[in-house]
Amino acid sequence: METAASEALVNHGLAPHPSHDEGGKSAVLRPERNSIVPPYWQRHERTGSNLSFNNASTDNVSRHQPILLEDHTDEGSEQCKALWAKHVTVDDYVIVSGTAPGLGAYVVWNCTVETLDGGPMKIMKRYSEFDGLRQKLVKTFPHAEGAMPPLPPKSVISRFRPRFLERRRTGLSYFLNCIMLNPEFAGSPVLKEFLFS
Structure with missing residues (x-):
C-alpha cells in the first residue's frame, strides 16, 4: 500500500x-x-x-465548492464600470536635492496612467505617498489586504543608487497596476485622493 x-x-x-x-x-x-x-x-x-x-x-474527503469565474469585460458589468485605467507605468524618477548637500534629498516618481476613455494621465509621487496609499487601502479594505502587494523595501544606504532605484521603480509599477486594475480599489475615494491630490 x-x-x-x-x-x-x-x-x-x-x-x-x-x-x-x-x-x-x-x-x-x-x-x-x-x-x-x-x-x-x-x-x-x-x-x-x-x-x-x-x-x-x-x-x-470533504467536497470543496468550485471556484466560480465571472466575466467582467461586458459593458453592462458593474465591475467593468468601476475600472477606468487600463495600464500604469512608473516611467522614471527625479532626485530632488535638499537645502544642504546630502540632507533633505528625496526621489519623485513620474507615473503614467493610461485611461480607457481618454489620453494618458501623468502624476508625480514620492515613495511616502505610495506608502500612505497602501496604509489607507488596508484600513478601508481590511478583507482585501492579500490582493495588495507589498511595496518595495526601504534602504537608508542605497536609496539613491541606480540599481536600487530601478528595483523600486519596478516594484512601484507592479503595486500600482495591482491596485488600479482591481475593480474593488479602482473606484475608491482613497485611490482618487492619491491620484488627484
Whole structure:
C-alpha cells in the first residue's frame, strides 16, 4: 500500500522521482526548483477517487465548492464600470536635492496612467505617498489586504543608487497596476485622493 501511495505522489509530481544507482539501490532524485508543488495544493483534489494523502478513506474527503469565474469585460458589468485605467507605468524618477548637500534629498516618481476613455494621465509621487496609499487601502479594505502587494523595501544606504532605484521603480509599477486594475480599489475615494491630490 505504501508503494502505491508513493507511486501516486510521483505520478502527480508531488514527490521526487526514484532512480536506481549503479549498485541497484534505489536513490532519490530531487525535483527541479520550479517543479516543486506548494504544500497547500497537495490536499485539494479534483475528485474523491484520487489517493488521499492522510491515508483516510475517500468517503471522508470533504467536497470543496468550485471556484466560480465571472466575466467582467461586458459593458453592462458593474465591475467593468468601476475600472477606468487600463495600464500604469512608473516611467522614471527625479532626485530632488535638499537645502544642504546630502540632507533633505528625496526621489519623485513620474507615473503614467493610461485611461480607457481618454489620453494618458501623468502624476508625480514620492515613495511616502505610495506608502500612505497602501496604509489607507488596508484600513478601508481590511478583507482585501492579500490582493495588495507589498511595496518595495526601504534602504537608508542605497536609496539613491541606480540599481536600487530601478528595483523600486519596478516594484512601484507592479503595486500600482495591482491596485488600479482591481475593480474593488479602482473606484475608491482613497485611490482618487492619491491620484488627484
